[in-house]
Structures are given as structure tokens and as C-alpha cells.
Amino acid sequence: MEQDTLSIFQKIAPDIMGTIKERYLLLRHISDAEPVGRRTLAGLSGLSERVVRSHVDVLRRSGLVRFTTMGISMEPEGKALMPDLLECFLRLNNLDDMQRQIRQALGLKNVYIVPGDSDTDKTACEELGRKGALLLNDLLGSVSIVAISGGSTMAEIARMLPESNAGATILPARGSMGNHVEFQANYIAAAVAAKTHSSYRMIHLPEGVSESALRLMFESDAQARENVAMTSQAQVVVFGIGRADKMAKQRGMTDHQRQTLETLGARGESLGCYCSLDGRILYGSNNIGISLKDIKHHPHVIAVAGGASKAEAIVAVMRTCRTGILVTDEGAAEKMMKMI
Structure with a gap:
């Protein structure tokens, strides 16, 4: 049932699926390189700094990452969520x-x-x-x-x-x-x-x-x-x-x-x-x-x-x-x- 729901979402809201993919990849890069700056994230992900800024602001408000003087780091909740996010990401990518x-x-x-x-x-x-x-x-x-x-x-x-x-x-x-x-x-x-x-x-x-x-x-x-x-x-x-x-x-x-x-x-x-x-x-x-x-x-x-x-x-x-x-x-x- 979960896979069917994801498939339906992909059909009716492909733009949302693209957003999820970009945010997952940003979280992956932050997890690997923390603390990391927005400019570095843009280079790693291939996204523009404007898009990166928009995504990480949402991730911060969601309690998944935090901003520090050294750069962006993962919150404990974000780290705990990564295995489930990867599973979801795999499903989204068929x-x-x-x-x-x-x-x-x-x-x-x-x-x-x-x-x-x-x-x-x-x-x-x-x-x-x-x-x-x-x-x-x-x-x-x-x-x-x-x-x-x-x-x-x-x-x-x-x-x-x-x-x-x-x-x-x-x-x-x-x-x-x-x-x-x-x-x-x-x-x-x-x-x-x-x-x-x-x-x-x-x-x-x-x-x-x-x-x-x-x-x-x-x-x-x-x-x-x-x-x-x-x-x-x-x-x-x-x-x-x-x-x-x-x-x-x-x-x-x-x-x-x-x-x-x-x-x-x-x-x-x-x-x-x-x-x-x-x-x-x-x-x-x-x-x-x-x-x-x-x-x-x-x-x-x-x-x-x-x-x-x-x-x-x-x-x-x-x-x-x-x-x-x-x-x-x-x-x-x-x-x-x-x-x-």
C-alpha cells in the first residue's frame, strides 16, 4: 500500500518528488561533510546557492539540521531519520x-x-x-x-x-x-x-x-x-x-x-x-x-x-x-x- 501511495504521488506531484530528492541529497552531503557551508553544499549537490538556502531553511525549521558559526550540521533527529529517508528515497526512484x-x-x-x-x-x-x-x-x-x-x-x-x-x-x-x-x-x-x-x-x-x-x-x-x-x-x-x-x-x-x-x-x-x-x-x-x-x-x-x-x-x-x-x-x- 505504501508503494502504491508513493507511485500515485509521483504521478500527480512530480515536482514534490523532485524536492524530496534534492532535500535528501542535501542531508546526505551534510551528514558526510558537517559542518559545511551553503556554498560548499551547492558545489557538492550541483544546486544553486539560492535553492540550497531555501531547502536548508526548511530542514532547519523541521529540526533536522542546525546552523552554527562553522556551518550546517545534522541534528540528532536528522541523523536518526537518515535510514528511513534512504528507504523512502529508494522507493521514489523505483x-x-x-x-x-x-x-x-x-x-x-x-x-x-x-x-x-x-x-x-x-x-x-x-x-x-x-x-x-x-x-x-x-x-x-x-x-x-x-x-x-x-x-x-x-x-x-x-x-x-x-x-x-x-x-x-x-x-x-x-x-x-x-x-x-x-x-x-x-x-x-x-x-x-x-x-x-x-x-x-x-x-x-x-x-x-x-x-x-x-x-x-x-x-x-x-x-x-x-x-x-x-x-x-x-x-x-x-x-x-x-x-x-x-x-x-x-x-x-x-x-x-x-x-x-x-x-x-x-x-x-x-x-x-x-x-x-x-x-x-x-x-x-x-x-x-x-x-x-x-x-x-x-x-x-x-x-x-x-x-x-x-x-x-x-x-x-x-x-x-x-x-x-x-x-x-x-x-x-x-x-x-x-x-x-
Whole structure:
């Protein structure tokens, strides 16, 4: 009945729906950046300063925000209202139905879609991280081993994760890759451990080296062998998803190797596996740790990725995965709907 009412309101008063959307997004920005000035809010939201002033005046009179000498901040009532506002916002944007259809089409436990397109919207990137962090936080305390992959989205999850006393063991899902230390799985695992007052282990094995070199390093490092063995026992695995072409280049594959993957139809990559749109693993990079091949052995699986440019990659990886939870954004979801 509630959804029907919202649908009716959308038809007879679309201008009101636009106002609600703008005020929700302003509250989201205020919550993220408080205290924040009106000019900064205008820049973050893309709204004019006049429109921002009008909206925040209403929000202040409603007791949701307050004005201070430092800028605009959230009132306790506004903070408490944010989860309900997000739920309402999702309904207003017709995301509920997309969540259901994508979940059924990909055979997943659940799908969560946050507003926006993280290709172009920084707030959508933050919402992806926030939702992933909340899902992980809900599991902490009831599990003992968590594995997390690398990437900018995983780093955002670590940043958004609330402090707790989980006391778990946090592990990198796989070895290190790339030149950005802050995006490497080892670094992110340590950040999650710090936020949750947990211990952490590291896997100091580089991604993408030859099989013989990897075997030699692995056999000579007892600590690495112990930590890798522990990843197979992880009750929670959190990972991101990349485009196959970009990840192949990032991993330093030769032009011939990249062309071969393209010819085979590789569209998505995750946990070292390159996947086709129909959910086949076409190639697995040499590395130690968790792979999509055995992801079903882990009780709780959370994939987080967004942006319209990653829609094909997400479909490819999640058709391979066929388990767990997907957190994505509106931009990716809309493109995925056309594909599935």
C-alpha cells in the first residue's frame, strides 16, 4: 500500500518528488561533510546557492539540521531519520523493483542499489562504501575470520566502517597488486582491523607473477602458507569487481594476452578470475588466496561495485558467483536491467 501511495504521488506531484530528492541529497552531503557551508553544499549537490538556502531553511525549521558559526550540521533527529529517508528515497526512484529483478536474474541472496552513478557522482561512491560497510558490520561479532579484497571501493568500505569491538581476524583475500598502497588488500585488511579492534594477517605475495616464482616464494614463507590457509576458512568474503580490459592492463598483461581475453569474451574480473557475460571463468591469474572458483564455500559473500561502465563486468562476475549479496548503484543497475 505504501508503494502504491508513493507511485500515485509521483504521478500527480512530480515536482514534490523532485524536492524530496534534492532535500535528501542535501542531508546526505551534510551528514558526510558537517559542518559545511551553503556554498560548499551547492558545489557538492550541483544546486544553486539560492535553492540550497531555501531547502536548508526548511530542514532547519523541521529540526533536522542546525546552523552554527562553522556551518550546517545534522541534528540528532536528522541523523536518526537518515535510514528511513534512504528507504523512502529508494522507493521514489523505483529501485525496489530493479533490486528484485536483478536478484532473481543473477541467482543472488540479495541486491542493494544505492542512488546515483559512481562513474560521475562522488556521493554514489560513498553510498556504495557505506552500504557495504553496514552489511559487513552487521556480520561482525558473529564471525571470526573476514577476508577482503583490494581496490578503491574496498578502501571506501574500510573508511565508512563504524568502530566496533568485533575481535575477528581480518585477512586480505589475495596477494598485493598495483602501485597504490592504500588500495591494496593488505592495507585495507589492516584498516578494517583497526576500525573493529581486530587482529589482521598479511599475504606478502605479489599478484600476477609466474607460477614457478609464486610457488618458490610460497614454499619459502611459512607465515604466508599459514595465512593463505586461513583465507579458506573465512566466513565472510568482501570483494570488488573490475572491467576485464582495465584489470588485464593493470596487471601488466601483454597485448597478446589482452587480445586473447577480448576474443574469448572476458568482460569482468574479480579475485583473479576473468569472466564472460554468460558466467564462465575464462582465465585465472597466478596467485594464492580466495578465487571465484570456490567462493560458494564461504557462508557470507558481499560483492560491491558500481558505475554504468562496470555493468557488463558486474553481470559477468555475479553470474559466475551466483551466491551472496551484491551492492551496486543506480547507474550500473539501469544498464544491467537492459542486459538481463
